[in-house]
Amino acid sequence: MSKPRFGAGIWHFATYVDRYATDGYGPPVSLIEAIDKAGQVGELSVVDLNYPFVDPKLSLDAVEVALKRNNLGVIGITPEIYTREFAKGAFTNPDPGVRRRANELINDAANVVRRFGADYVKLWPGQDGWDYPFQVDHHKLWRMSMDGVGELASQNPDLKFVIEYKPREPRVHMSYDSVARTLLGIEKIGLPNIGILLDFGHSLYGGESPADAAQLAIDHGRLFGMDVNDNMRGWDDDMVAGTVHPIELFEFFHVLRKNKWDGVWQLDQFPFREDSVTAARMAIDFLKVIDRALDKLDFEALQAAQDRQDALEALRLAQAALYSSY
Secondary structure, eight states: OOOOOOEEEEGGGOHHHSSSTTTTTOOOEEEEEEHHHHHHHEEEEEEEESOOOOOOOHHHHHHHHHHHHHTTEEEEEEEEEEGGGGTTTTSSSSSHHHHHHHHHHHHHHHHEEEHHOSEEEEEOOOOOOSSSSSSHHHHHHHHHHHHHHHHHHHHHHTTTEOOOOOOOSSEEEEOOHHHHHHHHHHHHOOTTTTEEEHHHHHHTTTTHHEEEEHHHHHHTTTTEEEOOOOHHHHHHHHBTTTOOOOHHHHHHHHHHHTTTTTEEEEEEOOOSSHHHHHHHHHHHHHHHHHHHHHHHSOOHHHHHHHHTTTTHHHHHHHHHHHHHHO
């Protein structure tokens, strides 16, 4: 396997707000400043960009100049279909005019993907879903969830669309809430250019095994991308990768290596109070440890232990490889 390439969502280098610090944890950061911060990490080769840009006057040419200055490419464009405009959903909004606006926005983002030669349009439909019992007709809601994505994939057969599923937030129940449900929707749509972006933290938060979720997506030929971070399982904390669940993160990458999955190792972290460049470097340092550990891991012995379902021997082999790789 080739050495991993590292990427990050550009939001990793932004200013963060919450309902307590509504003016942010730190001074505002423009997109150009965020790109320059990403360049300071030194090991990133690509970034994922939100669209539209916060500054409506910012041109694609200016963004391209900043990217080139920092030796960065673009892996994906994430259209902002989760803002207040789409409070009742993008694909599942009861207003057909809002659904059309979402389609237009995502098609605009698709053109930006083409402009930068990115890998995919990333769909995070955070407002698509419901909150209360009896609020929605579940058959119609799920149908709209699939139709919205399917229409986009049909309109842009030359591009890949990835769905980043998540159990909840901002909706209490998100339409695409798990690997299984997302795969069901993708298979029902039946188009080859729709896949999954598997967020390690979302999988943890949803009570999944990220390694199992990755294998399921791979078995269906639908793992188009992934993000890594960490959390306490009770919320989507977007902490530095490997700080809470290192052994599960190692198992996740073991599944990717075993299946010869060769995509970008992408950071999706929110360092609210930490220095964003330091947080990215720390995560990448640990991901390099994982890469070295995969080189050391005895795959045949591990497979034999797994065939016997010998938990302790399998963990002994994994721990020996991981903890001797620092």
